Amino acid sequence: MSALGYALSPIILDAADLGVPQHRKRLFIVGTRSKHPVELALPVFAHVPALSFVDFGAGKWAPVNRPGRSPRTLTRVAAGRRQYGSRFLAPYYGSGSGETGRCLSRPIGTITTRDRWSVIDGDCMRMLTADENRAAMAFPAEYRLPENHRLAVHMLGNAVPPPMTREVINALRKAA
Structure with a gap:
């Protein structure tokens, strides 16, 4: 991806931090055609039981x-x-x-x-x-x-x- 001109931002997120009633970690790799990898500002929600x-x-x-x-x-x-x-x-x-x-x-x-x-x-x-x-x-x-x-x-x-x-x-x- 880098050789194709993409800046990569690996982000590990836990679904529970985004309001899902489940601890589930997922890796997202965000590829953009920017000079530097983007930094995502993600909200953090209260955990749902x-x-x-x-x-x-x-x-x-x-x-x-x-x-x-x-x-x-x-x-x-x-x-x-x-x-x-x-x-x-x-x-x-x-x-x-x-x-x-x-x-x-x-x-x-x-x-x-x-x-x-x-x-x-x-x-x-x-x-x-x-x-x-x-x-x-x-x-x-x-x-x-x-x-x-x-x-x-x-x-x-x-x-x-x-x-x-x-x-x-x-x-x-x-x-x-």
Whole structure:
């Protein structure tokens, strides 16, 4: 890009700083035909809690202590209960947010291309719904998703939250 005459500005942004209820870091490389790389003045918004999109009346709940549940999942749930009480989020696969999950008063971690986040409510748990994943990505409620849950989550996990794109474009317009 430099050889083609572009000045490059790499910028790492966290979606939570732009009003998205999700900690999601993304690298934006801004290329301009200016002599020097541009510096973007981006706003910083208050963090939006995960509680803003979790619907405790939705989804398919199952007992936490059902036969066949992974011992690692049970360990994460027990640690989350000690840390946050009876309602919280926990990564279902992998280590994610450590071994205790996340409280609902802070943004969720990154929404990935496959179901990753479970909601714990007392002795029951479930995965986030496609609608909750959409809201965690800050897509509007009317944004249409595929009927297939797995495909919807996959598409959302590959997306950039719209507020991130909007704020980068607005900052570019101001810098131009």
